[in-house]
């Protein structure tokens with residue numbers, strides 16, 4: 001059977017630390033981090049919108065930096081510490097940002113939410129009292145097809161308030 005040139009590249013074994021746990025996985029040299037996280041490791045919060053670094057839906061934190069995982073090769077993430085949405089709160093809990101998004105009724109289709117939450121998480125991990133301009137700037141890389149932008153600003157302000165009061169995690173309502 002004929003093979004494409006790309007299929008002939010040998011796989012490379014890499015280890016990624018995702019949400020505090022090590023995963024060893026075989027990847028092609030051209031495989032993107034987004035595909036490895038979603039399809040090989042099952043972190044389905046990592047969503048593909050544009051696939052070219054413009055929408056922010058695929059954002060993860062890698063070694064302390066917010067990155068679009070569609071623009072990172074899996075091999076570039078070798079040995080790095082990655083945080084996805086699944087890793088921001090313990091099982092069964094909501095992070096303050098998730099709670100604030102619910103409280104402000106920001107949710108529409110929700111497709112952009114993982115990226116928006118990761119961008120807000122990144123901002124609030126550096127600055128617990130951001131100004132509106134700082135919030136707007138921090139979320140400027142996130143496209144929301146449903147146009148929830150103003151509610152996102154309100155939600156991030158509320159999340160910052162929760163965090164300043166020490167309310168980081170909330171129980172999921174049954």
Ligand code: FES
Nearest residue numbers: 049050051056070
């Ligand atoms: S899918 Fe990565 S930035 Fe849009």
Ligand code: FES
Nearest residue numbers: 110112144145146
């Ligand atoms: S809530 Fe639908 S894309 Fe943002």
